[in-house]
């Protein structure tokens with residue numbers, strides 16, 4: 001199978017990190033920035049690196065941007081350039097365009113002009129960390145929509161030795177345990193009567209309000 005080809009526009013902290021990670025995973029990545037120093041920094045990391053202003057449609061056409069399956073727009077401060085770049089990429093027929101939003105207003109516009117995925121790394125990371133601060137047992141928190149999430153929860157003292165039937169998390173808190181991680185194993189169809197161990201990690205899905213009640217009472 002041919003490997004998916006990526007292009008990353010904007011090699012700041014966010015775009016740079018995506019570019020590094022994709023390259024380390026052996027994916028072909030074209031690194032793009034208008035700043036020569038940034039591009040030089042990525043010459044030996046990405047499969048190709050080019051200096052280019054992504055608000056210039058002709059330059060993007062020249063490098064055949066529409067042949068890339070997934071383009072990530074990681075232009076930070078310059079919201080105008082980020083919006084214009086997104087419009088051009090969609091006009092040129094790029095299949096999947098992921099854009100980093102600076103704020104909610106930026107996000108709204110990006111969704112309107114056809115960005116396929118809008119990410120908000122600072123806000124999302126802030127949420128994840130906040131949940132981890134509330135309880136050290138909340139290992140991770142992933143937003144599914146404005147009001148639904150998945151939480152990765154280390155089994156708390158109140159849960160050790162009890163089974164899912166006894167805890168009845170669904171009836172008591174309205175959340176569902178979709179999997180249990182035990183060491184490296186992930187059990188996606190956990191037995192309702194298995195006793196939970198202190199080092200188990202539950203993957204729980206639910207509405208944010210319900211997850212919050214669950215975190216407060218059981219974790």
Ligand code: ADP
Pocket residue numbers: 009010011012013014015032033034035038052053054055074075076077078081
């Ligand atoms: P971060 O917050 O992720 O560090 P930055 O704002 O520092 O983001 O970095 C964004 C990068 O995007 C910079 O390296 C900048 O040179 C690049 N950039 C900004 N505008 C354009 C553009 N029109 N075309 C290409 N690259 C751009």
